[in-house]
Amino acid sequence: MDILSALQIPPTLHPLLSAVQPSSRADAVAALLFLLSALGYLTRGRLWEKPDPYYHIYFERxxxxxxxxxxxxxxxxxxxxxxxxxxxxxxxxxxxxxxxxxxxxxxxxxxxxxxxxxxxxxxxxxxxxxxxxxxxxxxxxxxxxxxxxxxxxxxxxxxxxxxxxxxxxxxxxxxxxxxxxxxxxxxxxxxxxxxxxxxxxxxxxxxxxxxxxxxxxxxxxxxxxxxxxxxxxxxxxxxxxxLGHQEKAVIYEPTINVLLSEGAEANQDEHSVSIHYQRSATTSAIVPLPIKNARELFSAGDRNCVHMELDLGAHAEVQYKTGDHVGIWPVNPEDEINRLLEALGLRDQRYHSLLLSAVEKATKPRVPSPTTLEQAFRHYLEICGPVSRKRLLDIAQFAPTQEAKATLLALGEDRERYKQLTANTHVTLARLLQLVCPNEPWTSLPLSFVIETLLPLQPRYYSISSSSIISPRRIAVTALVVNKAIPSESGPESIIHGLASNYLLSATNLPTTSSVTAPVYAHKAFKDGLETRTVLAHIRKSKFKLPITSSTPLILISAGTGFAPFRAFLAERAKLHAIGKPVGKILLFFGCRHPDTDYIYHSELNKMQESLGDKLEIVTAFSRQEGAKKVYVQDRVAECSAQVLDMLDAGANMYICGKASMAREVDMKLEEAAMSVKGFQEKDVKAWTDALKRRGKWKADVWG
Incomplete structure (x- = not known):
């Protein structure tokens, strides 16, 4: 069989191809190109670019x-x-x-x-x-x-x-x-x-x-x-x-069957939190990551700000890029787990096997089965979240006393009374049950109702503060530990402990500097010569990225831990500058409370300033410096607005990271400056900002 037959060239073309006899080198090259083009066309879909039988799946919702x-x-x-x-x-x-x-x-x-x-x-x-x-x-x-x-x-x-x-x-x-x-x-x-x-x-x-x-x-x-x-x-x-619809009494009907039985403790797979996790093209698998190089970033005061690095060494399949987010899967604190078990009268059954099955196929239980009651409350359900007013009305039907039922109905039906309660008290499910009926357990409250009512425990996201170019197998996390006090007129103030931030502080073994008692968490560890704690985490891709061209000027605006991704941005630019690559001007705005206590990564910034020289300009704002006026980041942006506008006009990329309220104020200051300097009307300002955002020149990574 000759080559034309082997390539399935139609016999009618054989004489034509055989008759092509080159008379010069140029003709030979032309003939070869013609032959290759013909072969490519005729073999398309047979030897190359075969149709993907699963192509339609990409377009399914x-x-x-x-x-x-x-x-x-x-x-x-x-x-x-x-x-x-x-x-x-x-x-x-x-x-x-x-x-x-x-x-x-x-x-x-x-x-x-x-x-x-x-x-x-x-x-x-x-x-x-x-x-x-x-x-x-x-x-x-x-x-x-x-x-x-x-x-x-x-x-x-x-x-x-x-x-x-x-x-x-x-x-x-x-x-x-x-x-x-x-x-x-x-x-x-x-x-x-x-x-x-x-x-x-x-x-x-x-x-x-x-x-x-x-x-x-x-x-x-x-x-x-x-x-x-x-x-x-x-x-x-x-x-x-x-509209004439008659209302009827509502009788609770469970959507799941619950069996709680004494026996051997159910096996607990640490990755089974993924029962609630919908992995997509923008997220990685959930993996346990060892904590390395943890340190405190605040030098004084009653707050903690933790820096830690999570080691990806054992998980080659998990990768990140500078600007991405890491999702931390926390666990609930032991005190709240014990409080809920006590309120439900189930403390002695904490290690019992918990088996769940759906009443209807369409229902997906929020807890894997089998597990234990303790593990369900620790890993899978948001037991530290506030209870909605609607839920008070639902719970009232299971109250152990008439007094407790009346209290719940009164709170649930009166929005102002409910707002007053939640303004002075952090009302979790367990605390609510003990508040309205402190001396009697809620044994009549179905466990199925509790599991159906509580939301699934979700990951908390942090901007990664390390560069994937400089530190490809270590993820740096910068976490402010939150302990929000709720003032009370009738007694001691109530504290809302940030779930994930306190969990991370506990996992690092760093001491708390807060005057309030820190929550206690259960941790998993592995042996590497030392006892090293791990956290479950996954990577989520972000569009908060540096421009491809290193010579593009940057405007970085941040407050507090909003500086986290900019630490990575600056580290990359400093590295490129050190090896002789052209680097554009960087204008960094950073705000915090006090320069001596809250200025995170200050020494690192000084080294970057030495490395980058006049390529880096740092503008600071301190809101609680003794003897000085309160100054916030948005105030500094307003003062430097002419420079910011000039840099944007020259092609700079602007990034804002921090609280949404700060970002909103920054937007307003720049819009006011654009109206003043450029003579824009309101509609012109919106068109200008929208155009910058569409082109990726104005990006924000903010939270509520």
Whole structure:
């Protein structure tokens, strides 16, 4: 068999290819290129670029992985048709990035049915065509539970609806038959608080839709999201009553079966926290990482700020890049575990085997099975979180005494009394139970209810403060240890201990400098000649990255531990400068309380200043320096605004890291400066900032 046959060249082309006889070197090269091109074309899909049989999977929505969802989604993308098929009177659309809106929508759907017998369709906004919303009949009701995150952005699953709703205008896109309710989730510390809700509701109104209630807004700035939702939900149920729906008594029906039995302790896999962990293309596996080189960063005062390094040496598959985040999976403190076991009358059963099974296949238990009761409370459930007002009403039916029941109902039904209670007391589930009934255990409170009620324990994220180029197998973490005091008029103040930060402090064995008693945690360790503690962690990719070109100027704005990623940025630039690479100008703003106590990494910064010379300019702000006026980072940015604007005009990249309230103030100062210096109007300023952000020249990594 000759080569033409071996390559499956059609016989009709054999004479043509054989007749090509080069008469010179140039002809030979041309003939060879022609032959290679022909062979490439004819063998495409056979020898190379074969079709990927799984290519379609890249375009499937994650919610279609579940069989039931796939069947329902495949039936129709017309929401009006789906409402008729399922005999539903209400559709509750949710748009969520972290899952809170989805959780609220599901809870609202369940309660609408259990209390009023209203069949509801709880719908991911991406599961239905936006156009079909206009077809919802007037005897149906649409609800929108929408989150805003980042720079006033919609969640990923809201994107298509977001694009459609902003184009709705005029009679050709009328929504006059639509009756709707809308509730938004946001944080008032952020500049664009609940922007997505407002844009959607305004667009619905302009297109002729009718809002049956004023739009509701949750504000997570002070942890009020749950109570804000409960208040709005109360209004929704009051609306149902006015629409003629009869309310009925709600009887608790568990969604999981719980078996607690004496026997050998269940095996505990330290990686099983992943029961709640949805790994994606932007996250790594959860692995146990040994703690190395832990040290205290504050030189004095009653606060701790911990630096530690997590060793990736045993996990070659886990890698990070400068600017990424590390997710720390904490455990709950022993005192709170004991308090909850005591309140439930289950202290003697802490080591009993806990077996869970779902009543319905669609339910996913929040705790792996088998485990022990103690491990469930230590590793899997948020037992240190506050109890919502709605939950007080739910718990009241299981109260061991009439007095306890009356107290819970009074607190749950009166928002002001509840706010007063939570303003003076950190009300966890265990503390609530002991507060309203201090002398009697809650043996009538079903364990299934406790497990269903408590949220899953989630990781806490920290900006990585090391460079992957300089330290590829060590992750540096910079953590301020939080102990927030709640003043009380009637007794000693209550302390809210930051769960993850106190856990990390405990894991390092560093002494606490706080005047309050530190929580005690259980830790795992491995032997490497010494007893070394580990923490469970995973890496999450971030877009908070240095520009590829090292000569690009940088503006770095931070306060407190917001300096963490900039420590890595500066280390990389200093290294490049040391080996002779061109490095752009760096303008660093850093703020803290006092230069002698809170100036983290001060000696490192001095060395970087020596290395980089006039390439690095450091501008500091101290808010609690004796004998001096309080100065914050945003004040320094305002003072240097002309320099900042010049650098931005010259192509600099600006990065802001720290609390969202600080970032919002910085934005305002720069916008005011742009209006003054550039003569911008308000709309011009927004266009200017939006353009910089779209091009990646203005980035923020902030938290509430």
């Amino acid at each position: 994650p919610q279609l992985v579940d069989g039931a969802s796939a069947i329902n989604a495949a039936s129709t993308r017309n929401v009006a048709q789906r409402l008729e098929e399922d005999n539903c009177d209400v559709v509750i659309f949710w748009g969520s990035q972290s899952g809170t809106s989805e959780r609220f929508a599901e809870a609202l759907g369940r309660e609408s049915y259990s209390r009023f017998g209203i069949n509801t369709l709880v719908a991911d906004l991406s599961d239905f065509d936006a156009d079909s919303i206009a077809l919802i009949p007037t005897n149906k009701l649409a609800m929108f539970l929408i989150s805003t995150y980042g720079e006033g952005d919609p969640s990923d699953n809201t994107a298509a609806f977001w694009d459609w709703i902003r184009k709705v205008e005029g009679e050709s896109r009328t929504l006059k038959g639509l009756r709707y309710l809308a509730f938004g989730l946001g944080n008032s510390n952020y500049k664009y608080y609940n922007r997505v809700l407002d844009v959607i509701a305004d667009s619905l109104d302009e297109a002729g839709a009718t809002a049956l209630l004023p739009r509701g807004k949750a504000d997570d700035a002070n942890g009020g999201t749950e109570d804000d939702f409960q208040s709005w939900k109360d209004s929704v149920f009051a609306l149902f009553r006015t």
